[in-house]
Amino acid sequence: MARIAGVNIPSNKRVTISLRYIFGIGPTRAQEICGRLGIPDERRVNQLSDDEVLRIRELIDREYRVEGDLRREVAMNIKRLMDLGCYRGLRHRKGLPVHGQRTHTNARTRKGKAVPIAGKKKVTK
């Protein structure tokens, strides 16, 4: 068990894989971090020395925005759009897709689970 960037406790997986459990670190950054610290690909987290864990932690603290900070930044960006009263902000407020997708059908991710229209008769033969 290693705690990196606050709450994250990646398991006995490869370092490049388990680093992705941190919000804000995906495949590219995980590779980048391992490359810069010279950690071989097949090393697993439980095989890391304390020093290596420390260096990973320091590197992330220094150069990447992860977890809470990143979440806050994203939320701030959305809030800015909402306060501004621009089109994208309105879409965020209404919980509809922001990037111009169709809403006639689909858009279920943003709209949530489909609600049946109350009182609509089923077609029976």
Added chain:
Amino acid sequence: MPRSVWKGPFVDGFLLNKAETARGSGRNEIIKIWSRRSTILPQFVGLTFGVYNGRKFLPVQVSENMVGHKFGEFSPTRTFTGHSADKKAKRG
């Protein structure tokens, strides 16, 4: 894909003149514009524009945060009143 930086922001030229005269003369006059496609520039900050949405001129007070957005973003063109609760469902 965003617009190339070397082109600079897109603004209809006449807006610059309009903004300048508005700033020079009477204060707080709504400047009616149709050019929804124009980028909001720093020199527009503080002015009020009436941005046409196809029906009315919606007043938009330009603040610093709006710089870089387009005028059209602040003047919705569609009305959606929402689905009313079905009367039948209440009765049944």
